[in-house]
Amino acid sequence: MLMTMPAADSDKSLGFDFMGVEKTIIISGVATGVLADLQALRVKLDNLCTGEQVGDQLSCDFYSTINVFVQEVETHLEEGAPYTKLNYRLQLVEGKQ
Secondary structure, three states, X not given: OEEEOOOOXXXXXEEOXXXXXXXXXXXXXXXXXXXXXXXXXXXXXXXXXXXXXXXXXXXXXXXXEEEEEEEEEXXXXXXOOXXXXXXXXXXXXXXXX
């Protein structure tokens, strides 16, 4: 947020960071398999984004273990031969409760 200081020139503003730094992590991929299994996976992914999240631990090679919340879930199911695939994208945000 930019804020002009009282009794100062209007072109001299100060920037304030009230909300802190936010780290966003995006995980995307494609799962293949039987239609029923992919539909079940789709439901599980969609159910991650609820208003009652308590946070989950994310640990991988390039991060230390951090607490994350699901911000957005996108899924797209494509039926076809020889296999069916589910494209997914999870947007996570680091946070503490």
